[in-house]
Amino acid sequence: QLQLQESGPGLVKPSETLSLACSVSGDSISSSSYYWGWIRQPPGRGLEWIANLYYGGTSYYNPSLKSRVTLSVNTSKNQFSLKLSSVTAADTAVYYCASGLRITPWALGDWGQGTLVTVSS
Amino acid sequence: QSALTQPASVSGSPGQSITISCTGTSSDVGGYDYVSWYQQHPGKAPKLMIYEVAHRPSGVSNRFSGSKSGKTASLTISGLQAEDEADYFCSSYTSSATVVFGGGTRLTVL
Numbered sequence: 001q002l003q004l005q006e007s008g009p010g011l012v013k014p015s016e017t018l019s020l021a022c023s024v025s026g027d028s029i030s031s032s033s034y035y036w037g038w039i040r041q042p043p044g045r046g047l048e049w050i051a052n053l054y055y056g057g058t059s060y061y062n063p064s065l066k067s068r069v070t071l072s073v074n075t076s077k078n079q080f081s082l083k084l085s086s087v088t089a090a091d092t093a094v095y096y097c098a099s100g101l102r103i104t105p106w107a108l109g110d111w112g113q114g115t116l117v118t119v120s121s
Numbered sequence: 122q123s124a125l126t127q128p129a130s131v132s133g134s135p136g137q138s139i140t141i142s143c144t145g146t147s148s149d150v151g152g153y154d155y156v157s158w159y160q161q162h163p164g165k166a167p168k169l170m171i172y173e174v175a176h177r178p179s180g181v182s183n184r185f186s187g188s189k190s191g192k193t194a195s196l197t198i199s200g201l202q203a204e205d206e207a208d209y210f211c212s213s214y215t216s217s218a219t220v221v222f223g224g225g226t227r228l229t230v231l
Contacts, residue, residue, distance in 0.1 A: 039167075046124070046210060046222060046223070046224045046225040047159070047167065047210050047212075047222040047225070048222065049212070049219070049220040049221065049222060052220070060218050060219060060220075061219070062122075062219060062220075063122065063217065063219065064122075096166055096167070104172050104173060104176075105155065105214070106155040106157065106172075106212075106213075106214040106220060107155070107157040107169055107172035107173065107212075108157075108159075108167075108169060109169045109172075109178060111166040111167055111168070112166065113165075113166055114166050
């Protein structure tokens with residue numbers, strides 16, 4: 001079982017870029033056993049999938065967000081990151097990072113605690 | 122991509138069984154056996170309860186079971202307990218190589 005922890009600013013101004021990192025412990029971010037994901041949840045609402053990242057492989061994106069999303073991996077820090085550009089108030093949400101096993105794709109078994117990001121001037 | 126359809130709320134008494142439905146299309150639920158269910162308590166992160174329609178991760182109670190018929194997946198909780206009161210979300214892989222979630226169902230244990 002992995003432990004994941006999100007970090008980043010809790011307040012972002014409209015039109016700016018939201019940047020979050022997810023620190024992973026319990027295995028290497030470059031492990032071939034896992035893939036990595038981002039999900040968000042606006043206050044009082046449901047879950048919205050953002051993207052999945054396979055280290056050394058393909059990334060998959062929510063088409064409604066794809067043009068604004070950038071994913072990256074930092075192996076030296078054992079982290080993966082999310083950047084969401086040109087944010088608006090509609091991007092205010094709790095952002096979760098998560099992991100899944102490659103042998104059971106499309107199911108996220110371990111989650112971070114989530115971090116609230118508010119978009120406001 | 123449109124969200125999967127779940128009832129907004131369900132309720133049941135302790136010891137009873139309840140079923141939560143999750144309806145999609147032939148491009149998601151109906152086309153693939155990659156349906157998952159997540160439990161979320163207030164202020165907490167979601168927890169994976171069922172993956173690939175009917176498989177339980179290690180540590181999840183066997184009171185939770187999943188199934189699928191056509192374009193509708195279902196989560197059944199038997200022997201309802203107070204601790205089961207939570208929000209439940211389904212998700213599915215789609216033909217566009219994306220993931221779509223349901224709108225969520227609030228389970229109330231009476």
